[in-house]
Amino acid sequence: GAGVSQTPSNKVTEKGKYVELRCDPISGHTALYWYRQSLGQGPEFLIYFQGTGAADDSGLPNDRFFAVRPEGSVSTLKIQRTERGDSAVYLCASSLGAGVMNEQFFGPGTRLTVL
Amino acid sequence: AQSVAQPEDQVNVAEGNPLTVKCTYSVSGNPYLFWYVQYPNRGLQFLLKYITGDNLVKGSYGFEAEFNKSQTSFHLKKPSALVSDSALYFCAVRDTGDYGQNFVFGPGTRLSVLP
Secondary structure, three states, X not given: OXXXXXXXXXXXXXXXXXXXXXXXXOOOOOEEEEEEEOOOOOOEEEXXXXXXXXXXXXXXXXXXXXXXXXXXXXXXXXXXXXXXXXXXXXXXXXXXXXXXXXXXXXXXXXXXXXX | OOEEEOOOXXXXXXXXXXXXXXXXXXXXXXXXXXXXXXXXXXXXXXXXXXXXXXXXXXXXXXXXXXXXXXXXXXXXXXXOOOHHHOEEEEEEEEEOOOOOOOOEEOOOEEEEXXX
């Protein structure tokens, strides 16, 4: 079956602009996660959804970042007033359930470059 | 809060030789430990996990890892390295003493297998 997909694969924007990054999880996976990976570092947690609700958004760096998952499947990460420091690869992952034993399946990521 | 250390940025090994990629962790409860591999321009791929039971865990592509509670380590191993194993490897932990669902990743170790 299809894995986690993310669009676009690359996004270049200018400082101050608004961007949306999309994630399509594996069908039937109820848990969805967003991470940010900067060059030379491991992924850093941003937000986790169980179904439609954000169960943990403690990793969002500030109020410019927001994510939604209105129907419990596709999720959109939204970044307002982008800054150069937001440049990174944004990774989405999904898992079968919210249990801590479940491995997460990752998408290929969206590389965001803020000029 | 949980944390993960991967003390080596880079590991070089000759093809056919055994390889070890090191990981140590810190948690407040019992750890759930995972290894992921990342190939260029691709998402993280799950290799193996330790939840409970046998300290030696076998995973994909001939990899295994040994959980050592006294040393708080979870080193990744393979008896005979292949050139195709060259990639970036991430250790991740979930803490049963933490209600969060996210992984905490280490900074990654780049493995180069030389022909």
